[in-house]
Structure formats: C-alpha cells, structure tokens
Amino acid sequence: xxxxxxxxxxxxxxxxxxxxxxxxxxxxxxxxxxxxxxxxxxxxxxxxxxxxxxxxxxxxxxxxxxxxxxxxxxxxxxxxxxxxxxxxxxxxxxxxxxxxxxxxxxxxxxxxxxxxxxxxxxxxxxxxxxxxxxxxxxxxxxxxxxxxxxxxxxxxxxxxxxxxxxxxxxxxxxxxxxxxxxxxxxxxxxxxxxxxxxxxxxxxxxxxxxxxxxxxxxxxxxxxxxxxxxxxxxxxxxx
Numbered sequence: 001x002x003x004x005x006x007x008x009x010x011x012x013x014x015x016x017x018x019x020x021x022x023x024x025x026x027x028x029x030x031x032x033x034x035x036x037x038x039x040x041x042x043x044x045x046x047x048x049x050x051x052x053x054x055x056x057x058x059x060x061x062x063x064x065x066x067x068x069x070x071x072x073x074x075x076x077x078x079x080x081x082x083x084x085x086x087x088x089x090x091x092x093x094x095x096x097x098x099x100x101x102x103x104x105x106x107x108x109x110x111x112x113x114x115x116x117x118x119x120x121x122x123x124x125x126x127x128x129x130x131x132x133x134x135x136x137x138x139x140x141x142x143x144x145x146x147x148x149x150x151x152x153x154x155x156x157x158x159x160x161x162x163x164x165x166x167x168x169x170x171x172x173x174x175x176x177x178x179x180x181x182x183x184x185x186x187x188x189x190x191x192x193x194x195x196x197x198x199x200x201x202x203x204x205x206x207x208x209x210x211x212x213x214x215x216x217x218x219x220x221x222x223x224x225x226x227x228x229x230x231x232x233x234x235x236x237x238x239x
Contacts, residue, residue, distance in 0.1 A: 028043065028044050028091070028093075028155075029041075029042065029043045029044065030042055030151065031098065032144070032147050034142045034143050034144060034147075035142065035143050036142055038097065038142065039097070039098040039099075040095050040096065040097055040098060040105065040106075040139075040144060041095065041096055041097075041098050041101070042093050042094070042095040042106075042108070042148065042151070043093060043094065044085075044091065044092070044093055045084070045085045045092040045093055045094045045107070046085060047081065047082055047085055049081075049085075049094050049104060050076065050078060050081045052094070052096075052102055052103065052104040053076060053081065053094065053104050053107055054075045054076060055103075055104065056104045056105065056106075056107065056134065056136055057073075057074050057075050057076070057134075058074060058075070059136055059137065059138075060134065060136060060137055061137050064134065064135070064137055064140075065134075066169070067169060067172050067175070068132065068133070068134040070167065070169065070192070084109065084111070088112070089111050089112060090109065090110050090111035090112045090129060091109070091110045091111075091155065091159075092107065092108070092109050092110075092111075093107070093108045093109075093148075093152075094106070094107055095107075095108070095144070095148065105135070105136040105139045105144075106133065106134065106135045106136060106139065106144060106145070106148060107133070107134050108131075108132070108133050108148045108149075108151075108152055109130070109131065109132040109133070110129050110130075110131055110152050110155060110156045110159075110161070110164070111129060111130045111132070112127070112129055112130075113127075113128055113129060113130045113165060127161065127162055128161060128162055128163040128164070128165055129156050129161040129163070129164055129165070130164070130165050130166060131149070131152055131153075131156070131164045131165070131166045131197075132166065133145060133148055133149060133152070135148075145174075145178075146178055149178060149182075150182075152164075153182060153197065153199070156199055157199040161199050162198070162199060162200055163196055163197060163198055163199055164184075164195075164196070164197040164199060165194070165195065165196055165197075166179070166194075166195040167192050167193070167194060167195070168186075168192065168193045168195055169191060169192055169193075170188060170190075170191050170192060170193050171191075176193060176195075179195045179197065182197055183197065183198070184196060184197035185197075185198075
C-alpha cells in the first residue's frame with residue numbers, strides 16, 4: 001500500500017462538494033438518500049465483508065477498476081483486506097443499499113500514509129492520509145461517489161489529519177472536478193495527477209458551494225436536511 005492510491009468516484013455527481021463541519025465524535029455509520037430516491041447505508045468495514053467486497057470488484061467494469069487501482073486487479077486477498085480494516089491502517093467503510101445489507105456497492109478508505117511505526121506517529125498526530133474509493137458501476141452517476149468523498153473529508157478532518165492525498169488518472173475528469181471543488185491542489189504528472197487537499201483550512205468557514213448544489217451531506221451532529229435536488233444524508237439509528 002505504499003504511496004497514495006487512486007481516488008475514483010468515477011462519473012459521480014461532482015457538484016456541491018463542501019464537507020460540512022460535524023459535531024463532536026466521528027461519523028462512522030450513516031444513511032444517504034440519493035437524488036433518485038435510493039437509500040444507502042455506510043458503515044465501518046469488518047474482516048467478514050471480504051466476500052461481498054470481492055463480489056463488488058467482480059461486478060465492476062475494467063474501467064472502474066483501473067480508475068481505482070491504476071491497474072485492472074479484480075479482487076483483494078484476505079491479508080490485504082485484514083490490513084485495510086485494521087485500526088492502525090485508518091478507516092475503511094462499506095456501503096450497501098438500505099434493503100440489501102449483504103450487497104456492498106462501494107468501498108471508501110481514509111488510510112494513514114508516511115507514518116512508519118504507527119503507534120509513535122499517532123501520539124504525535126495523524127499527519128496526512130490517503131483517500132481511495134470504488135463505486136459499483138450501476139451506482140455511478142447518482143451522487144453516491146461525491147457524497148462518500150465529502151463524508152470521508154469530514155471524518156479525516158475530525159480525526160486531525162493534516163491533508164488527504166490521492167492519485168487520479170488525468171482523464172478521470174469527474175474525480176478531478178470533485179477534488180478542485182473541495183479546494184484540493186491538483187498536480188499533473190504524466191498520465192496521472194497528484195491530489196492534495198489541506199484539512200487545516202476553512203474549518204470554521206461558511207459552506208463553499210459550486211454552481212448547482214447536489215448531494216447535501218450532513219454528518220453526526222448536524223440535522224438531516226435536503227439539498228435542492230432532494231439528496232440527504234443522516235446518521236443511522238443505533239443498532
């Protein structure tokens with residue numbers, strides 16, 4: 001897992017990408033109402049989710065997998081998944097339709113980077129993190145990728161990370177537009193772009209919205225509220 005991984009909310013809605021400051025605590029479980037009326041739930045991943053996660057990989061098109069991994073890999077090994085979901089690595093979430101808890105349709109990661117000896121590094125502060133995202137093809141173009149990205153930014157800021165890093169293919173225009181809307185610095189490097197989003201700015205700033213709001217995300221501590229297109233996100237009830 002060396003270096004930033006690819007960040008790919010391919011073809012997801014990229015408008016209204018401000019991540020609203022959250023209240024106390026970290027949002028680890030939330031429900032989203034997409035603009036087409038579909039409801040999804042996102043929760044922290046567990047080791048037992050690997051079969052469903054690999055089923056997601058099997059359903060994804062080669063293009064989606066390349067956008068995510070910069071290669072065409074189609075599954076994760078048990079050892080890789082155990083590392084990704086272990087607390088020292090950071091946070092990994094799985095998303096499923098509200099009425100299909102065993103069908104994973106997206107995986108989101110906020111992972112520690114550049115922190116050899118994680119125990120010591122964490123005592124001094126989390127430092128930067130890397131963001132990566134894979135969304136099922138049939139759930140793209142519905143605002144889910146953008147909503148998950150904004151929520152990941154909010155949680156990373158809550159946890160004290162200084163920056164989010166990612167690698168994005170230069171032709172992944174939706175992901176680059178989303179990154180720029182969040183205020184990230186995008187540096188072209190041949191066929192890829194390095195994305196760096198500072199998390200130490202605008203903590204108390206007013207929401208910065210792009211033209212045509214969509215996918216309003218409101219983590220724990222904020223009231224559930226609808227965006228102009230009807231998309232809402234709220235914490236899931238306990239249990």
